[in-house]
Every structure is written in structure tokens, then in C-alpha cells.
Amino acid sequence: MYYGYFNGTIAPTDQLAVGITDLSLLRGYGLFDYFLTYNGRPFQWDWYWERFQNSATRMHLPLPIGKQETYAVLMDLMERSVEAGSPADMAFRFVMTGGYAPDSISIVRPNLLILAEEIHPTPQIQYEQGIAVILDEYVREMAEVKSTDYKRVILMAQAIRSAGASDLLYQKGGEISELSRSNFFIVKGNQLITPNRNILHGITRRTILQLAQGDFDVQERPVLLSELYDAEEAFTTSSTKRVLPITQIGELTIGNGHAGPKAKFLLERFDELVKNW
């Protein structure tokens, strides 16, 4: 069993509920964030908090509690969840909405949910074989804000399944941005290249870019679809995917079609970092 926090109250997550005038329910007005703990410590907490704060500011939602108080909530939820039999490491999901709107449209006071959740790890076989993605001509609105707007990937779920793929790779006018919930990288020789616009600035992306310094020629810049043809490797990064090879993009096989050595190298670096977190 996991515990959650809702506007100051702590309870088992399956007992938490949101009233029906909430602006995320009525108007899609919400933001979120998501991260894991390693060795019982929230991973990259400073960076996640900074991002959550920025998202809130961009969406004109005043944060009801500060950083230290929030950290204390995390510790409390973790302790209660572990006492209730959950594993020591877990995920945390923040959801902040426009709050209850008696007139169905105006922000009065945001609702803040902080939920402890079970981690759903990416299956090991996906790291060994790589995943397939399909291209989608789309760019997320306000991509740099972690809003709750993920309509597109849910809408495309059937298309993804029919193609035997795992996710979407967004592109617009031939420029690649990101996957539906994770960032995108390609490798060419010693170059590690990742889009720098129309993306969510992922914390795992940032961590990987830091870990890659020294060993790679790191390039954050617009990436064109045409560059996929001579990419040797491609991979995606997120909290739960870590560094996950992409071996197929639409009809195109990336490199030799196998998970490549550079992605493996970076995954090992990442796993080492979190082991000692």
C-alpha cells in the first residue's frame, strides 16, 4: 500500500479523491512531475523541485508549500508506505491542478497531490533488443512545461499497438523533438546529439548530458529527420526508461538494428550513479 498527500491531508492513495469542479477534470488545467527514489533518497531532488516550480510559475499556479516542507512530506509518505509493506524505493508523482472552480473556469486556489507509487520498471528485454517507435507529426503545446496534456499518445495508442511499436517520436516539418514522455538522442561516431527545442527538459536527459561530458562531443541542437539515416544509434531517456535503445523508427532500422555500445555505456554510467545515490 502507498500513501499520498492532498492539500495537507495524508491518506492511502486509494482513499484520495478529487471533487468534480477541479479544473484539471473540467478544463485540463494541471501540471505534474514524476521521479524515483534510489536507496531511499529522491533522485535529483533539487532539479525536480526547480522544474516543478518553473512549471507552476509558467501556469500561474502559486505553490501552496515550499521545498523543505515538500521534502518532509516525501519522507513521511515514504516511511508510511514502507511500514505498510511497500518496497524501500518508490516513485513520487506530483499533480497540481487549477483547483476547484465554482464557475468552472477561474483559478481560485490550486489543488496539490503528492503520491507515492510503485515503480514499474522497463522490461530487461527492451534494453537488449531496443524498442520500435513510430513517427507522429506533432509538437506538444508548451512542451517545456510538464503539463498534464498527454492526450496525443493516448489517442494514438491503437496506432502504436498496430505498428508493434512502443511509443511515438514527435516531429514537425522534419524536425524531431521528443518521444511522448521521454527525450531523444542519436549517436554518430563520437557525437551525442539531442534536440534542444520543443521538448520537456528531462532530468534524466540532463543527467546523461552531464555523464557524457568528456567521452562524447555533446550537441544540443535542432535534429532533423534526415539525420536518422546515418545515425549509428538512437535512444530515449526518462526516469523509468533510464537509457533505452531505439532500434526502429517507422520503416527505418537504426544502425545495424541492434542495441548499440554507446547507449549501453551511458546506461552503465547512469546505473553506477544511482547505485551510489
Add this chain to the structure above:
Amino acid sequence: MYYGYFNGTIAPTDQLAVGITDLSLLRGYGLFDYFLTYNGRPFQWDWYWERFQNSATRMHLPLPIGKQETYAVLMDLMERSVEAGSPADMAFRFVMTGGYAPDSISIVRPNLLILAEEIHPTPQIQYEQGIAVILDEYVREMAEVKSTDYKRVILMAQAIRSAGASDLLYQKGGEISELSRSNFFIVKGNQLITPNRNILHGITRRTILQLAQGDFDVQERPVLLSELYDAEEAFTTSSTKRVLPITQIGELTIGNGHAGPKAKFLLERFDELVKNW
């Protein structure tokens, strides 16, 4: 007090709540619809139901109940709400979400809410003076589906207020589409002109187009910003706004800056229709 329906259960709306794994809360995946009753009868029920059904199909959400059963729910909610002291005429809001997602992303079974609500009528002075709107370079994603995606207007609330305006008028590349929650019309002589793409096909819009046949040269077609300069009148239509004059768009005064006779004529026609509904 008003009553609502949630997945088969009927209760006072302030007792209804949605669990925290709902896909509208976590991922913005929901659609809605909204209409009024006149003389205790849902206005244009057939058209609203048809639209709700189309929105649901477009979002891959199977409707859990059929048209007749839904109508019976409306009658039940109306009766209970009136017995509890609410006025005979009310609004109904449908909200259908992607439902509870244990994995936070996949649709299992939609959640359907049907809520009776108090009508918030548009102040009479706005009909007399007309409203001001500001231009916003934006087009709603899947505009023809009545999804719950209304982030933009909430995000722009401060900008609207600072400009002393009531709403946004969306345009993209010089082509006008709609206001944030209502349709847009201009009048030039005998021509009644309204955008035909990137819009929600409003039921009030449809009603007005029907009422205008015979008296106007009705044109449903792309409308350019440049056409505002010689428009004699502009107005917006929605369930609650009916036919509401727009006298100011950004820096531009429409016509002579007063609510015009054609909008008034159409409002009278509309009010006559609903009086006898």
C-alpha cells in the same frame, strides 16, 4: 442543491468525487458537453447527444450508456434538483474521461459524469454594450472535438483582464476561428459570415444559422482578420451567451462601436425559439 450522476450512481454534486488515477486528472484525457434546459426540456437534445457521441468516438471512448438511458438520467437529475429547491431550468454538464488507469496512461473503462448545474446567465449590460475581446494567435488541437482542453484561456486570464476584455478571439496566420468557448460571426450588409474550420461546431451556432436562413446571405467559410475592418457587426454564440455582440477586438472598434441591429434581431429570434421550446 443540484444532483449528479457518476458511473451509475446519483448523488448531490458536492458529494461526487473522482479517484486520483483518473486519466483526465493525470493526463488531460477527457471530453465534455454542456447545454441548458428551457421550460424543463433539454434544448436541442438530439444535436447535443449526436455531438457528444461524435466526440467520444473521436477520442476512442466507448459510451457506457445509450441515448434513451441518458435522457432518463437527465429527467431524474432534474426532478431531484428541483425537489431540492433548484429552479426549474438548469444546465447539464457531461464529462467523460479516460477512466481510472492503474498504469497512469492506458484507457481501461471511461468515467462518465452527468452534472446538473445552476445557470450563470450573461449580464444584460453585455448585450446592450457589447463585449471586448483580444486576439490570440492560437488554434485549439482537435477543435471539432469538445475535449476538456481549455488550458489556453485559463493561462491567458490575466492578459484578458488587463486588457479590460472578456475573452480571446483565436486566429492563426490571419485566419479567425473562434472565441475560447464560443463561436464567431460577422455581419456585412446582408451577409452573415462565420468561420467553418478549426472550430467547435456549436449547437447555438447551428441554431442561429438555421434561424438566419431567408433573412441573410449565410456564408460558412474561412474568415480573415482583414475582414474585421469593414464588418458592421460582430457577435459570438454559445449556450449561455446566446447571441452576444462584440464591439471591440484588440485595438479595433467594430462598426460604430455599439451593439448592432442584426445581432439584436437574431437574439430575438433565438429567445422566441427557446421560449416555446
